[in-house]
Amino acid sequence: MEVTTAAGGAFGYLWLLIGFPLAGAAILLFGGKRTNRWGHYVGTLAVVASAVYAVILLLALMGRSPEERTVVQHIAEWIFINKFSASIALQLDQLSIVFVLLITIVGGLIHVYSIGYMKDDPDRRRFFGFLNLFVAAMLLLVLADNYLLLYAGWEGVGLASFLLIGFWQHKNSAAAAAKKAFVMNRIGDIGLSLGIMLIFVTFGSVTFSTVFDQAGEAGDTTMTWIGLLLLLAACGKSAQFPLQAWLLDAMEGPTPVSALIHAATMVTAGVYLIVRSGPIFDQTIVASTVVVIIGTITMFLGAFIGSAKDEIKKALAGSTMSQIGYMILAAGLGPVGYVFAIFHLVTHGVFKANLFLGAGSVMHGMKNRENMRRYGALRAAMIVTWLSFMAATFAIMGIPPFSGFWSKDDIIHAAFEHNIIIGICAVLAAGFTGFYMTRMLVMTFFGKARWEDDQHPHESPPVMTIPLIILGIGSIFTGMALLFWGNIETWLEPVTGFETRELAIPAIVLEGVTLAVVLIGAAIAITMYRRSVAVEAPKGNVLVRAARNSMYDDAINDTIAVRPTYWLSRSLVWADRSVIDGIVGGSAAFVGGLSGRMRRLQSGFARSYALAMLGGAILVVVVMLLVRLP
Amino acid sequence: MSPSAYVVLAAILFTLGSVGVLVRRNAIVMFMSVEMMLNACNLAFVAFARMNGNLDGQVVAFFVMVVAAAEVVVGLAIIVTIFRTRRSASVDEPNLLKY
Numbered sequence: 001m002e003v004t005t006a007a008g009g010a011f012g013y014l015w016l017l018i019g020f021p022l023a024g025a026a027i028l029l030f031g032g033k034r035t036n037r038w039g040h041y042v043g044t045l046a047v048v049a050s051a052v053y054a055v056i057l058l059l060a061l062m063g064r065s066p067e068e069r070t071v072v073q074h075i076a077e078w079i080f081i082n083k084f085s086a087s088i089a090l091q092l093d094q095l096s097i098v099f100v101l102l103i104t105i106v107g108g109l110i111h112v113y114s115i116g117y118m119k120d121d122p123d124r125r126r127f128f129g130f131l132n133l134f135v136a137a138m139l140l141l142v143l144a145d146n147y148l149l150l151y152a153g154w155e156g157v158g159l160a161s162f163l164l165i166g167f168w169q170h171k172n173s174a175a176a177a178a179k180k181a182f183v184m185n186r187i188g189d190i191g192l193s194l195g196i197m198l199i200f201v202t203f204g205s206v207t208f209s210t211v212f213d214q215a216g217e218a219g220d221t222t223m224t225w226i227g228l229l230l231l232l233a234a235c236g237k238s239a240q241f242p243l244q245a246w247l248l249d250a251m252e253g254p255t256p257v258s259a260l261i262h263a264a265t266m267v268t269a270g271v272y273l274i275v276r277s278g279p280i281f282d283q284t285i286v287a288s289t290v291v292v293i294i295g296t297i298t299m300f301l302g303a304f305i306g307s308a309k310d311e312i313k314k315a316l317a318g319s320t321m322s323q324i325g326y327m328i329l330a331a332g333l334g335p336v337g338y339v340f341a342i343f344h345l346v347t348h349g350v351f352k353a354n355l356f357l358g359a360g361s362v363m364h365g366m367k368n369r370e371n372m373r374r375y376g377a378l379r380a381a382m383i384v385t386w387l388s389f390m391a392a393t394f395a396i397m398g399i400p401p402f403s404g405f406w407s408k409d410d411i412i413h414a415a416f417e418h419n420i421i422i423g424i425c426a427v428l429a430a431g432f433t434g435f436y437m438t439r440m441l442v443m444t445f446f447g448k449a450r451w452e453d454d455q456h457p458h459e460s461p462p463v464m465t466i467p468l469i470i471l472g473i474g475s476i477f478t479g480m481a482l483l484f485w486g487n488i489e490t491w492l493e494p495v496t497g498f499e500t501r502e503l504a505i506p507a508i509v510l511e512g513v514t515l516a517v518v519l520i521g522a523a524i525a526i527t528m529y530r531r532s533v534a535v536e537a538p539k540g541n542v543l544v545r546a547a548r549n550s551m552y553d554d555a556i557n558d559t560i561a562v563r564p565t566y567w568l569s570r571s572l573v574w575a576d577r578s579v580i581d582g583i584v585g586g587s588a589a590f591v592g593g594l595s596g597r598m599r600r601l602q603s604g605f606a607r608s609y610a611l612a613m614l615g616g617a618i619l620v621v622v623v624m625l626l627v628r629l630p
Numbered sequence: 631m632s633p634s635a636y637v638v639l640a641a642i643l644f645t646l647g648s649v650g651v652l653v654r655r656n657a658i659v660m661f662m663s664v665e666m667m668l669n670a671c672n673l674a675f676v677a678f679a680r681m682n683g684n685l686d687g688q689v690v691a692f693f694v695m696v697v698a699a700a701e702v703v704v705g706l707a708i709i710v711t712i713f714r715t716r717r718s719a720s721v722d723e724p725n726l727l728k729y
Binding site (some may be wrong): 169599600602603604605606607611614 | 648650652653655721722724725726727728729
């Protein structure tokens with residue numbers, strides 16, 4: 001059992017982690033044009049300050065014994081009604097510190113990169129303000145000690161994501177993509193809010209520690225529902241099937257946004273939610289099985305889409321979906337997989353940020369054109385970008401000893417331990433990864449130059465290449481560092497639990513098979529794209545066309561959600577106009593018509609009034625007699 | 631003669647009076663019919679007072695006479711005014727106050 005300790009010493013200022021970027025966002029967004037000249041430095045400094053403090057916190061945590069590594073800092077009472085209480089309290093433990101480090105360090109590098117990438121954008125200050133806002137919200141999400149505060153951070157990152165996808169809102173496509181992301185995330189958010197309500201009703205609390213302590217006491221059905229609702233939330237935020245359609249469009253945002261939000265951090269919030277709620281998912285086989293299935297489906301879906309897209313960022317987005325599918329799959333495996341989900345999440349955060357920033361660097365040198373069919377032979381023009389992109393590509397493919405090898409291999413192991421079919425799926429998806437990443441690498445950096453005539457590719461300035469170099473080194477060493485030096489398994493064990501089971505197949509054989517499958521995928525890509533790439537995309541067979549259209553997700557959503565909703569709202573309008581307004585207007589007309597007739601009784605003839613009086617008097621007498629009769 | 635005969639007479643007079651109010655057009659005749667109804671009531675009051683052996687009914691009869699006198703004053707004034715403007719005492723003609 002963990003011991004929760006009050007904040008003290010280095011932990012006394014946990015709120016500063018969120019405070020720095022929040023203050024940065026406030027200065028930049030409220031400071032107006034005055035901050036235009038130096039705003040980006042403030043924004044970057046805020047995140048770097050958080051990163052430095054996070055490293056200090058990590059060292060302080062490492063100084064404590066494993067049982068005492070959960071630190072809770074109570075900041076303020078937030079909502080306190082009768083039995084219900086939610087406070088603004090931050091909880092730092094082994095799991096959150098991993099996220100905090102990922103967010104602040106990768107985020108810091110992306111901020112530095114953005115200084116160069118957004119140099120010529122008139123709204124660079126606003127961009128940094130939004131980025132800081134995002135970092136603050138994301139840190140709130142991972143540091144919250146209860147579900148309600150997590151929800152606040154969850155919505156905060158959703159807002160920042162919306163603002164940043166639509167950052168170039170003068171482009172219709174960007175504005176539409178932002179709206180699409182926001183609306184699809186709302187669907188997931190419904191899951192989260194209902195899940196939190198159900199958690200409160202079941203356990204009488206929304207605080208993590210209280211809920212998890214009682215997790216075993218609730219009924220199976222309740223736990224299944226909570227699990228499924230939280231999974232819906234995770235699907236929305238992490239672009240998992242069936243809510244995946246927004247992620248590809250989200251690539252309309254500036255590339256650093258895609259790197260930070262839609263690859264490294266925000267989209268992994270769903271994985272965080274599931275791992276954090278591990279004690280809930282451990283109670284329900286149904287929900288965790290669904291988690292595994294969703295993860296597996298998305299793993300293939302993303303890989304499939306990533307293999308066919310010609311825009312470099314969209315291909316990477318498909319790959320992100322696929323890799324998060326891996327993490328969700330691992331998270332669904334229970335304590336066997338939680339650690340590996342987080343492990344892969346961290347290594348993926350590093351190498352995928354690297355890939356996106358590399359893609360951004362390529363686009364920077366290619367007049368912001370994304371079509372890989374018009375790239376080719378860029379390795380000579382952009383040596384640093386090429387080398388770091390290569391490192392990240394090897395990392396995501398899982399070539400030893402690059403970082404992805406260690407984390408993905410662990411997931412494949414855990415999947416095999418769980419179920420042989422899931423394991424085979426994971427290996428096959430690794431083969432897909434090999435294919436689409438090699439395809440991307442070959443189409444961009446190798447082969448013949450297929451540039452348009454006005455292109456003069458050039459390497460990016462140092463402010464962009466230095467983060468690339470650091471991330472490139474990270475892509476090589478993060479896996480080994482976390483596994484051998486950081487002992488991530490034992491580090492996370494007190495929070496997530498950890499168990500290993502013996503596997504029938506020796507680990508080395510499995511690794512060999514996986515590597516062989518990856519290399520086969522890579523070899524196919526090389527043979528297909530090494531010699532020549534058509535400048536215009538060939539028509540392709542049914543599968544290629546489907547993947548190129550993101551498996552027709554928009555059409556499917558249109559058919560099953562958008563059209564019925566339109567239809568429903570139109571019928572509601574009709575019902576409102578004819579039935580509701582009909583009843584209201586009809587009764588008014590009825591009363592009006594009736595009184596029009598009734599007033600004819602006021603004929604002005606005194607004698608008819610007299611007759612009415614007489615009739616009334618007789619009636620009164622008759623009634624009186626009748627009533628008195630018995 | 632039993633007191634019930636007076637009550638029957640009162641009922642006949644009242645009926646005659648009300649029929650007069652309803653069927654005659656001339657305001658003066660209607661007015662007289664109203665007087666007849668009032669006096670029918672008076673007769674009934676007095677008859678019941680006699681039958682029950684207390685004076686309440688007779689006292690009320692006096693009240694009715696007073697009210698009838700006051701009503702005649704106001705009513706005749708109205709009729710005279712209408713007659714002056716319209717040269718007629720018909721109650722059907724002044725029907726401007728209607729829907």
